[in-house]
Structure formats: structure tokens, C-alpha cells
Amino acid sequence: MIEDARLVAVGSRSQERANAFAEQYGAEHAAGTYEQTFEGPRIDAVYIATPHSGHLELTLLCLRRGIPVLCEKPLGMSYGAVEQMVLAARESGVYLMEALWSRFLPALVEAKKAIDGGAIGRVEGLRADFGFLGQPREDYSRDRLYNPALGGGALLDIGIYPIWLAQYIFGAPVEINATARVTDAGADVDTQVTLRYAGGALAHCYSTLLGITKCDALLLGSEGALHIHPRFHESRGYSVLRGKNDPPVNHYHPFDGKGYLFEARAVMEDVRAGRRESAQWSLEDSLLLHKTLTEVRRQIGVSYAGE
Structure with missing residues (x-):
């Protein structure tokens, strides 16, 4: 329960x-x-949790009525859709935030602070994965997860998390390389994305509907590594790893429930304060994320109606 x-x-x-x-x-x-x-x-305020294909229309519906919106990720199915939503929010002066709840979890917030504070030295790379076993191939047509008309595929459902984490740590990539296995209907089911950043750091982001992964995240640094405990997008802790003979230094940030309360509290504070967007996950952050996601889709050959 959330107070008030x-x-x-x-x-x-x-x-x-x-x-x-x-x-x-x-x-x-x-x-x-x-x-x-x-x-x-x-x-x-309204929380929009429809299939991806409904996010644009319903967000605009709420913004036109002057009602603040927390819209489930992905904010839009394409960069163009997100641009349209951001423009509408800014022109109307109404609050809008993409619901990337991981950004607000204490373990991930504290892990970022540790990295920025030099806990593992210069950050050289990231490896993160997110996978689960979806439907058998013969059942693809029955599940919205494999329906491109609804934004189906691994990338927008779960691949967004590793790519978001890379952006959270490194910012904007200078190079994007992606490859994927795509169904006959046009949904990606196994997707690998490598992002390169200024200074040479690489982020390897993997998402799949073909099998279960640990949903792990590891940051590599010049003086050690930081392991975000699985499943990283809902983690309750992280460990700093140094010499091979040194025990890990564990940091735990437990919470009750699913963890959506931190995001919800942040939105409530913003709305009460009259803010038009979040300082923690801004509309510019969403635009950058969806610029990356749209380029990934271009490279793997996944497109949606109207693009």
C-alpha cells in the first residue's frame, strides 16, 4: 500500500x-x-497499462484533459510516437513519465551512486540479459507477445531493460549494432544489441523469448566489478567484486511487494509539487532510449504499422 x-x-x-x-x-x-x-x-493522475499499441492514443487522451500520466514502458512503439507524446505534454504543460520502475528501485539507485563514486574505478563495460521461455512456435499467433501490431517481440517487452540500464550508466551510445531472430510475422524473439560509448566502453544487452536467463547485470571496471543481483530489473541488492581472493562486498536494499511503489511515490511527489516531468527519468531520457530502440529495430528488420 502507498500512503495517501x-x-x-x-x-x-x-x-x-x-x-x-x-x-x-x-x-x-x-x-x-x-x-x-x-x-x-x-x-x-492516470496509469496506462494497456498493450503497447494503446499507449499513444490513451496518453494523448489524458493529456488533452489535463490529467498527469504515468505510461507503462515502452512509452511509445517508435521514436516518432514518443516525440508526439512528449510534444503534447510540453505544449499542454501536463505531467508525463514513462513507467520504467527499475530507475526508482533503491538497489539500482545506490549501485549507480557507487559506480559514480569510483567503487570499481573507470567503468569499461556492461553485460546484461533478460529472458524467459515464451510460447511454443505453433502458438505464436495466439499471443500478443508475438504480434507486431501490438508491439510484440522481445525488444520492447524485456530488451528495453538491459538497454535502459546501459543508458542509465553510460548515457547516449555512439554506435549501435544489433542482430536478432525474427518470426515470419515480424516479431523479434532472440535479440542481441551491442552499444559502444565515447571512451570505448561496450554494453552487451541480450533479450530472448526462447529460454530462461538469469536476468543478470555485471558492470566491469578498471578496479573491480559490480554485480546487480538477479533479477536485475527488480533487484534488492548488489555486490562489489575486487581481487580474485577478496570476498564480495554485499549491499542489500530489501523492500516489500513488487517495487512499483517507489515509482508511484515519485510521480505523486512530482504531481503535488506541480512539476511537468520527472528529474529522475525525464522526457529527454525517454526520447534517447526510444531513439536507440528504434535504431535497433531498423537494424533487425522489425517495423510496425504506420512507420
Whole structure:
């Protein structure tokens, strides 16, 4: 539970699903269309958690009504879509943030502070992976995860996490190289991305729907390494590794629940303070991330309708 937060309304394409969700989580108002969501109690902010293909339309719907938005990652299915959303937010002066909840987890925040403070010396590289076993090939057509019309594929669902982490540590890449295994329908299911940064550091980012990985992240430095405990995108700790005979120095940052509360609290603070975007995960951060993701898709041959 989050202090001072209350679920007042839920919107769905189905009245039945909206009613069930509202009953389960105690929402006051359940709407069978997204537009009707706003016909109930006053809404201070909206969290958009539809399939990727709905993010642009629904974000613009909320921004036009002057309602702050926390939109689930990926903010848009392409760089162009994200540009459109950012422009709408800035022109209307309404708050918008992409829901990359990992950015707000204490373990990852503290790991970044340790790296910036020289805990492993000069950072030379990153290796991060995220994989799970998806549907058998014969079931691809039945699952939105493999449907390009819905933004399906490994990259936007889970590959975004390793690439986000690389950006969090290094900033903007100067070179992007990507390769992938793509289904006949056009969804990537096994994707490798290598990012090079000014100074020569490399980030190796891997995502797959073909098998389970450790969801590990390792930062390599001139004086040691920093291991973000798996699964890194929801980690509760990290370790600093130095000499081969030295024990790891462990840092634990436990929390209850899933960890979305840190992101939610940050948005609540921003909205109450009248801010138009987050200082921790800004709209410029989202634009840079989606510039990288869109270039990766160009290289692996994955495109979406309307591009």
C-alpha cells in the first residue's frame, strides 16, 4: 500500500473486466470504455497499462484533459510516437513519465551512486540479459507477445531493460549494432544489441523469448566489478567484486511487494509539487532510449504499422 494513494477509477474495453478489477482492488468507478473512465470521481493522475499499441492514443487522451500520466514502458512503439507524446505534454504543460520502475528501485539507485563514486574505478563495460521461455512456435499467433501490431517481440517487452540500464550508466551510445531472430510475422524473439560509448566502453544487452536467463547485470571496471543481483530489473541488492581472493562486498536494499511503489511515490511527489516531468527519468531520457530502440529495430528488420 502507498500512503495517501487511492484507486478511484478503472477503465477497460470491457465493462465486465472493469467491474472485476474494480471489485478486486476497491475502485469506486468502473468504465467499459476509456473515455467513460473520466465520468466518475475526480482523477489526479492516470496509469496506462494497456498493450503497447494503446499507449499513444490513451496518453494523448489524458493529456488533452489535463490529467498527469504515468505510461507503462515502452512509452511509445517508435521514436516518432514518443516525440508526439512528449510534444503534447510540453505544449499542454501536463505531467508525463514513462513507467520504467527499475530507475526508482533503491538497489539500482545506490549501485549507480557507487559506480559514480569510483567503487570499481573507470567503468569499461556492461553485460546484461533478460529472458524467459515464451510460447511454443505453433502458438505464436495466439499471443500478443508475438504480434507486431501490438508491439510484440522481445525488444520492447524485456530488451528495453538491459538497454535502459546501459543508458542509465553510460548515457547516449555512439554506435549501435544489433542482430536478432525474427518470426515470419515480424516479431523479434532472440535479440542481441551491442552499444559502444565515447571512451570505448561496450554494453552487451541480450533479450530472448526462447529460454530462461538469469536476468543478470555485471558492470566491469578498471578496479573491480559490480554485480546487480538477479533479477536485475527488480533487484534488492548488489555486490562489489575486487581481487580474485577478496570476498564480495554485499549491499542489500530489501523492500516489500513488487517495487512499483517507489515509482508511484515519485510521480505523486512530482504531481503535488506541480512539476511537468520527472528529474529522475525525464522526457529527454525517454526520447534517447526510444531513439536507440528504434535504431535497433531498423537494424533487425522489425517495423510496425504506420512507420
